[in-house]
Amino acid sequence: MAKTNGSKNLISTAVIIIVLLVVVLVGRAEFSKPYELCKIVEGPGVTKTGYLSDYFDGLKGTPGDTKLYFLEGEEPGGTLLVFGGLHPNEPAGLLAAVVLIENTQVDVGRVIVIPHTNASAFTYTEPMQASPPFFEIETEWGSRTFRYGSRLTSPLHQYPDPQAYVHPSGMLLSGGEVRNLNRVFPGRPDGLLTEQIAWGLMELIWQEDVDMVIDIHEARPINPVVNCIMAHPDIIDIASFAIMDLGADYGVPIRLEPSPERLRGITHREIGDHSDALAVILESPNPAMDALRGPTNADLVVYGQDEFFKRASEAGLIRVPYFEGDREGFPIDRRVGRHTTTVMVLTRTYNEFHFDKPIEFHGVPTKDDIIENGLGHYFLRP
Ligand SMILES: [Zn+2]
Incomplete structure (x- = not known):
């Protein structure tokens, strides 16, 4: 009897060990699987x-490394650098970068585009936010899948956060902001991963002698800083003229936000201060990242319709229009079109001020083109 119990215990222990081993091995494989970013043509x-x-060796083999796309003209000129996906929970930035990579033809100068500027932050979604990990854009041949990521570098890649983060300027922020790529510029070569990504981007700007940086973001619709160009003081004149053209000629009403001098670590402020490049941030409204939102899913990301924003808009509580004509919400095609048009008009205006180093390109769809043909029309088949 005792002997039978003993062998039963032995078998149960063996079964438990095998089950645990399977769980650990499968879990490990799942977690260490490289996180594939969306395909770009x-x-x-x-x-x-x-x-x-290639510009900062410290990023080699880390989750902070990311791919760059060069679009070069036959004639030499200036260099435009575009950041998409610096905050991967602001999808219009990623999508505008993809539209530029897949459609732009440069005639004079160069355009460098980075679609996954914080690649690590694309590998997870923020806890407690119910963000969809993926969303799809319909095209004429099927749909393209894109990742919806997080605002911060993954804690699997940079951990733990300090109690407080002290920016090199002395500005004090909460500890988690040390994983926010838009708070750690110009970065540190020997710093934490996010600071090293910022440093790598600065090295790219210095080594490639970049003339203008456009960093594409989205913001909460209830945020006053939305549908705007935030401009470093050195590019205020170009941004002011571009804003007039955008409103008058392209149906893109957009505001100018001068960069607050005491808010450090943000891209356009530090790039403008630490390099010869002119730098701006663009913002469009993304309801999927706003606390006012109702159900959070891929439809909210793509179509941007939400009862709470509709009511807030009717009550005059948000500054961006919820209706444009008879189109309801903040659809992604409108947001991406706003950005591609702004990139085009800012570059054209830059040329009027810098005729010695022009940047000329064609093929970029405007907001009207994208609304008429659909965003998917501008995505190539991978
Ligand atoms: Zn952002």
Whole structure:
């Protein structure tokens, strides 16, 4: 009897150990699986690609390294650098970058586009936010899937957070902000991963002698800083003229937000102060990242319709229009079109001020083009 119990115990222990082993091995494989970012097609204007680690060796083999797309003209000129996906929970930035990579043809100068500027932050969604990990854009041949990520570098790649984060300027922020790429510029070569990504981007700007940086973001619709260009003081004149053209000629009403001098660590402020490049941030409204939202899913990301925003808009509580014509909400095509048009008009205005180093390109769809043909029309088939 005792002997039978003993062998039963032995079998149960063996079964438990095997089950635990399977769980650990499968879990480990799942967690260590490389997180694939969305596929991007090299459009006809892409002349070469590279990696951020080509400019800062410290990023080689880390989750902070990311792919760069170069679109070069036959004639030499200036260099425009575009950041998409610096905050991966602001999808219009990623999508505008993809539209640029897959459609732009550069005639004079160069355009460098980084679609996944914080690649690590694309690998997870923020806890407690119910964000969809993926969303799809319909095209004429099927749908393209894109990742919806987080605002911060993954804690799997940078941990733990300090109690407080002290920016090199002395500005004090909450500890989690040390994983916010838009608070750690110009970065530190020997710093934490997010600071190293910022440093890599600064090295790219210095080594490639970049003339203008456009960093594409989205903001909460109830945030007063939305549908705007935030401009470093050195580019205020260009941004002011661009804003007039955007409103008058392209149906893109947009405001100018001068960069607050005491808010440090943000891209356009630090890039403008630490390099010769002119720098702006663009913001469009994304309801999926706003606390006012109702159900959070991929439809909210793509179509941007939500009863609470509709009511807030009717009550005059949000500054961005919830209706445009008879179109309801904040659809992604309108948001991406706003950004591609702004990139085009800012560059054209830059040329009027810098005729010695022009940047000329064609093929970029405007907001009206994207609304008429659909965003998917501008995505190539991978
Ligand atoms: Zn942002």
